[in-house]
Every structure is written in structure tokens, then in C-alpha cells.
Amino acid sequence: MRSLLTFIEKFRLNVKLVLGFSVGLLVAAVIGFNSLSTQSEMTAEIESLYDADLLGISHLKEANINLIYMGRALRHAMIAQDDAARDKAKAQVDTARTTLQRELAEAKKRIHRKDALDKYEEFLRHFNKYNENVVHALAMVERERINSSEAAKLISSAEFSALGSAADDTIDAIIRIKEQGSLQTLESVRERAAQTRQTAILLLVIGVLLTLGIGILIGLSIQRPNERLRNSVEELAAGKVDQVIPYVDYPNEIGIMARAIAVLQDIYRKANAQHWVKSHAAEISTALQQAEDFCVLTQTAVSKIAPVMGASHGAFYVLESDGCYNLLASYGYRERKHLNSSFAIGEGLVGQCAMEKTPIMLTAPKDYIRINSGLGEGPPACIVVQPIIHGDRVLGVLEMASFQQFTEREKAVLDALQPVLATSMEILDRNVKTKELLKATQEQAERMEKQAAQLEEQQVEMEAQQAELLETENWFRSVIESAPDGMLVADAAGQILLTNPMVEEIFGYTPGELVGGTIEQLVPERIRPGHAKLRETFMAEGRNRAMSASTTLTGRRKDGSEVPLTITLAPLPPRGTRGKCVSVSVRRT
Secondary structure, eight states, X not given: OHHHHHHHHTSOHHHHHHHHHHHHHHHHHHHHHHHHHHXXXXXXXXXXXXXXXXXXXXXXXXXXXXXXXXXXXHHHHHHOSSHHHHHHHHHHHHHHXXXXXXXXXXXXXXXXXXXXXXXXXXXXXXXXXXXXXXXXXXXHHHHHTTOOHHHHHHHTSHHHHHHHHHHHHHHHHHHHHHHHHHHHHHHHHHHHHHHHHHHHHHHHHHHHHHHHHHHHHHHHHHHHHHHHHHHHHHHHHTTOTTSOOTTTTOSSHHXXXXXXXXXXXXXXXXXXXXXXXHHHHHHHHHHHHTOOSHHHHHHHHHHHHHHHHTOSEEEEEEEOTTSOEEEEEEESOOOOTTSOSEEOTTSHHHHHHHHHTSOEEEESOSSOOOEEOSSOEEOOSEEEXXXXXXXXXXXXXXEEEESSOOOHHHHHHHHHXXXXXXXXXXXXXXXXXXXXXXXXXXXXXXXXXXXHHHXXXXXXXXXXXXXXXXXXXXXXXXXXXXXXXXXXXXXXXOBEEEEOHHHHHHHTOOTTSSTTSBGGGGSOTTTHHHHHHHHHHHHHHOSOEEOOTTSOEEEEOTTSOEEEEEEEEEEEOOXXXXXXXXXXXXXXX
């Protein structure tokens, strides 16, 4: 029963519905077919009853009546008083005989029982003899005409009457046989009808029971999986994510629903695992943020991570300034003389993990450290070595060992905490460096305050010197401007930097117009091409020069006219960003 129910459960819903309706339709079809078949048989029997018995009886009775008509017509012919009445009676005899023979022929077609056939043969024998006597009597009546005493004697004789009675009794016997057969056929039809009713009722009961059974099976095949799937959904809603979802292998709507619930379970399991991972990661991250130095940070990390992962042993190695990873914190760790607490890049699993920058996991490692407690010790079943990476730097290596295999969510916690640890270590390193830098900055600030005080004193002195220099410069400027000779200052490139009013008057320029111009614009055009070389030679020599008195010097005014001049050149020392300059004294001659 259970295997049949399981077999039906795998059907699709439309197949189940079709199966249920098909059973009912099949039962109805069987009942209908049986009823139709029985009805056809009964109709055939009734038709046979009508054709073989009732029509046969009708023909026999008609023959019997015509037999009586023959005797009556014969008597009428015997007692007829004239030829017309006699001929009419003879015609009636012939008609009755012909009709009797025709009816006998039709009746014989419908006689099938042996006893009826025997009676029919017996009737023919009696009828033939009776018919012979009738023919003989008619002949005698025809001969005697008026005097029919012989014919009357023949007709009234016991033998003649016995033959007629025997024929009549025989045909009555055949009729009774046919009637009895009809009754038997009718009784058979009645029995068949009753049997058909019983069969129909039985089939109806069986069909109802079968349909009810199939309906119950189909209902259970729908209800039972739905109940189990509903229980699975309720368990899933209650947080039981490890329950096995049934019917996922069914190729029907139940299987589709079960697979959908399995997908939902997988999503819920992942979400639950992520919530578990995130909650523990957040808790440990909060604890890590309160650490103020590397010792507290690493010890907090290994002490918080190990219980969450179910680890019985843990060690935290941190990168030091010498390039090695030194043991800084541990969990359930006991120092041993033959074990190193410092590893270089590529040395041991710690150094190899730091070099490859990828986690390393070993299952049932041999010759490994034994995890011990107060009750005993034993080798770990699984170890994991996790690099703590920030950017491209491996800041530390965390090693965990457990008696059991680490699950995916436990490894997910470690993966989730890796960037948190790396960030915390980087921030803590920056904080330490910031504190060191702040201390150095404070010391430097103190030194700068002292230097600022010294600079302030120097600035006061420099301001006094600048005021004095400015006063001196103003005095020299007033001396230059009040000089009776024209004066100007130019740099090594020949650009005019300073002029006094007298030189501007000599060359016909407005105040300040010459500043920014060149010496060459004051030289006549005929000697201007070679003047730049002369200026460079003078700047290279760097000594005073008074132009020769024997040489007539002229200068070019703004309006293009020339004026005779006496010129004295004196080099000036470099000052500030300016290079060598020359002082030019100009006087009219």
C-alpha cells in the first residue's frame, strides 16, 4: 500500500486527476457496456421470442382455425340445397386448405424444438389423411349432388372425426409447446434482466468502492506531500536550516515545490551563515577597535577568534622591523624548546604563507604540535594559516589548529576578519607612528619657538638696518636727482634702470620715460651697431673710464638730433638678484 501510494505521489497533478476521473468513467463504461450487451442479448431473445414463438403460434392458430373452416365448409357443401351453395362451400374448403397449408409452411419455419417438430410431423400425417378424406367427401358430394347420404355418412363417421380431432389436437399440442417455449424464453429474459440488475449493482458498488479507494489514494498522494512540505517550511521558518527537504526528486509539481523550498532553504542557510559570520565578525571588530597597542590587539584577536572557530590552539605572528614574523600572541599555546617563535619569509608554514600571501590549510598533519589541556593532549585534525594582508604587505600571520575540521562558516569568519585585522593593524601602526611623530613634532615645535624668538630679534635688527638702508638710499637718490650732471644706471644688457632729471632733459625725454629702455637708443645710429660690443668689453674690464677729450662724443636725443657730450663710466657691484651694472655720468660740452 505504501509503495503504491509512493508510486502515485510521483504522478503529476493532471495525471492524478485524469486517473481519478478515468476510473469513474471506466466503471461507468463497464456498467454501460454490460447493460448494453445484456440489453442487446435480451432484445435479440425477445425478437427471437416474437419471431420464433409468437409468430409461430399465430400461424399455428391460423392454421387451426382454417382446419376448423375446412370442416365447416365441408359440412356446408354436404347440406347445400343447390349447386351455387355447394360450389361456394367447396371454394371455402379450398381457401381454408390453401391458407392452412400456407400458415403451416410459415409455422414450420419457426419450429425449432424437437418435440414440436415431432408433433408437426404427426400433424402432417393426420392432416394428410384428413385432407384425403375431405377430398374424397367432396368428390362424393359432387357425384351425389342432391342425395349426399354417403358423403354425410363419411363425414359423420368416427374415423373422419377422429382424424380431424387428431389433427386439431396435434396442432394444439404444437401451440402449447410453442407457448411453453415462449414462457421459458420470457422467464430466461426475466432472469437475464434480474442478473443484469444484480451485475449492474455489483459493478456500481465495486466502481464506487474502487473510485473511492482511488480518490482516497490520490487525496493522500496530494495531502501527505503537502503536509510534509508544510512542516519543512515551518521548520525552516523556525530556523532549522539543516532539515532534509523531501520529494526533491519527484518529477511533478510536488518535486518543483520541494526543489523551490530546497533553494529557499539554501538561501536561508547562506543568509543564516552570513548573519552568524557578520555578528561574530562585528563583535570581534568592536573588541579590536579598543586595542591601543599590538600586544593587546593580537591577543584580543586570537582570544576572540579561536572560540568562535572551535580552535584549541592559536598563534599570531607579527611582522617586525627586522623583516621576520615574531610570535606576539597565542591561545592554548605552550612554549617548547624545539619550536621557533620567529620566522623569516619562506621559512616554515608561517613564512611560506607570508610569501605566497594565500591561506594554507592542512588536514591531519603529521609530526605537528600537540594540543594539550589539563586532561590530556592530542594531535590536531586540521590547521589553517591565514595571512593578514593590507595592500601588498603581509602585516601578520594567524595560525589556528583544531581537533575537528573547520566548517565553511568558520573559515568565512576568518576571511571576514582578515581585512578588519589588517586595517586595525595598519591603523594601530599609523597611530603609533603618529604618536611618535607628534612627540617629535612637539620637540621640534619647542625648538622652533626658540628659533622664532631668535628670528624675531634678528628681524627687529634687520628692520632697523633696512630703515637705515632706505634712508641711505633715499639720500643717495636725492643726491643723484640734484646732481648738476646727467646720471643713469644700466645693467649688463644695456637696459636703463635709473635716471635723474638732468639726463632726461639732456636727451629730451619726460620724467621716467627712459626707465626700461636701452642705452643703444641714446647712441647715434651710425655707431649703434658696434656699441653692444664696446659695452660688453667695458663690463668685462670692470673699471672706471672717462671718455677721451680728443674724441667728440654725441648723443641722440628723442627728436633724432644729436648733442655733444662728455661721458664718464663707472662699474657698480652686483646687488641682490641684479648682476653687474654701470653708472653713466653725462655732461654737455
